[in-house]
Amino acid sequence: MNTDIVLAAEGSSENVSAGFKQTCQFIQANEKRFTRFSDQSELTRLNRSSGNWFEVSRDMFEILQLCSTYQEMTGGLFDPSILPELEAAGYDRSMDEIRAQGPGQSQNKRMPRPANSFQDIRFEAEQQRVQLPSGMKIDLGGIAKGWIAQQAANILAKYTPTCGVNAGGDMFMVGLPAGEKYWRVTLEDPSDFRRALNVLKVGPGAVATSTTTRRRWVQDGRSQHHIIDPRTGQPAETDFISVTVVTPRLAQAEVFAKALLISGSSQASNLAANCPEITFIAVDTQGHLWGSPNSKEIIDVRS
């Protein structure tokens, strides 16, 4: 997943060690299935088969169905089929490779959006197979990371009632630490990663943040980032630089953080209204904080 993963658990060392072992095995196995940076991953094989039926694993089937649901809920602002545009913007290798070697020799030109939409994906539940529209390639980076982290936390929770999994800033927490009323999650300043903006007080569930300031590179003299606006096929131009979402499910948090970031302040409220479960906090280009009406409940005023 090209990211650091932190596991935390409260309990006897015996149980916690056994839980960590199982959880690590699960994460490693699934990271290999959903990455687009491996020729042999299930995702890459699915992309190669576009236009044809492809038998997928139960987990892949579930994630693709989630993608379809969330694409509809976000009015298309979340769309896994932006992979060709992402690669055209220079994100055609892992971020570590881009940072080490520079962006790829991509065609920094405006990619016409394909005639087919992700909504045209076809599912066949009985045989557990899917058919991507011909020529479509999808990226499951964020949503798969969220799904894996939540599943990992649920595995760890079989060994201890209180645990959390943090995958590169997207996290899922189970239970509450002994004697505590909430988990404390530091909200990083997207303009200065060394600084903290606030400490959020959140219950069990998910927290995810999406930002345009972290995965950036320069291509042909233009500053690029990895948040592609499906409406334009280009890196999103938005007045938000970071959006954090708190919600019961991590895949959902990941999706809405990205969609709200793309939507910007003008459409954020309408978009959030599609999913009353979410609480969001956004940081705009001026450093001002914006949030859903319930966001004040999770901000720690002492910090």
Place this chain on the structure above:
Amino acid sequence: MKNFKVGLRIWILVTSVLSFMTGWAMLAHAGKPASLFQQAQPTQNPASSQTTNLPTLLPMPTLIAPIPLNNGSSASNANLQPLPALPVIQQQQSFMPSFRTRGS
């Protein structure tokens, strides 16, 4: 860990009290020594007298309060250096991982 600490404290308390009481009892039943504060007396021939009038034990002084290390006025404390402030030891640290959310 907490049980170990509590047990250790109880053990130290009990052994201290027992040691003190044992020392007190031994001193009370021991032969009475000559006073160190008495002027030296000419040695008596033990053969000439079986009994010697020894002074009674002086009452034990009560414990005095420790002298503050930073009073600076006592010559006997001249070599003592003030101690740095000790860190506060948490009896029981609560579990709260330092999770940080950031964009990916």
